[in-house]
Amino acid sequence: MAICDVLNTSAGATLLRASRTLAVRLRHPVHHLWLERQQWHDQSQRSFSYFTHLTYWGLAFYHAFAAIHTSSYWLTGVPFLARWRKPLQIAHSMFYSTVVIYPWIVTIVYWALLAPGRFPCAFSLWSNTSRHALNSLTSPLPWLDMVPTIILPALYLGLAYLTHATQEFYVYDFLDLQENPSGIVAAYIIGILVTAVVIFVILRYLIMLRVWVTEKKLGKTGKFSSRGAEHRVNVSDCQIQGKSDK
Known part of the structure; x- marks a missing residue:
């Protein structure tokens, strides 16, 4: 029987109506899913324009390297960090x-300038608290590391304005030269860089205080692996190179 003959029967007509009803009902959720996919696609394209996301990637890669160093120390008694050349050890210290x-810069800038008056739902509150507060929760910081700490945010400003030039949106409203006077924008930028220096100094001495209390006063120095004892001096040298100036 031809398909047209089937559709001309009562059963065929019922099947056709059911198919149309199903198509209508599926059209809206499918369209919604397509819009969601487009939204996520657009957001993923803009992801690396946000300093928060770049900071999160930095945290992820640091913890990945920390896991590798810890695993190598557990297996051999000598972490990969102790086997690296001095320039790589210094780079790792700066990365730390x-x-x-x-994360502290992200936390301060978000809650001071960007956070809404209230969050629309519990998930939004949890998500923003996780990304802009809990990531700030570390060994003393060498003074040399202050240099890249200041230079990298300055370079990020170039990325922020490059994003505006290529995608026509400002990552952060306080960088918008069309809505804010240039003097105000410059004040925000200088203020963030100065904040980075202040946070660096404060955290350096807070961490040194923590190390002094836990290691010097309480004697909580940890236990070393019995393997690779001949490299132990090298390991202590490359852990944090700023310890010598405590």
């Missing part, structure tokens, strides 16, 4: 300092 400092 950015992981300590930048």
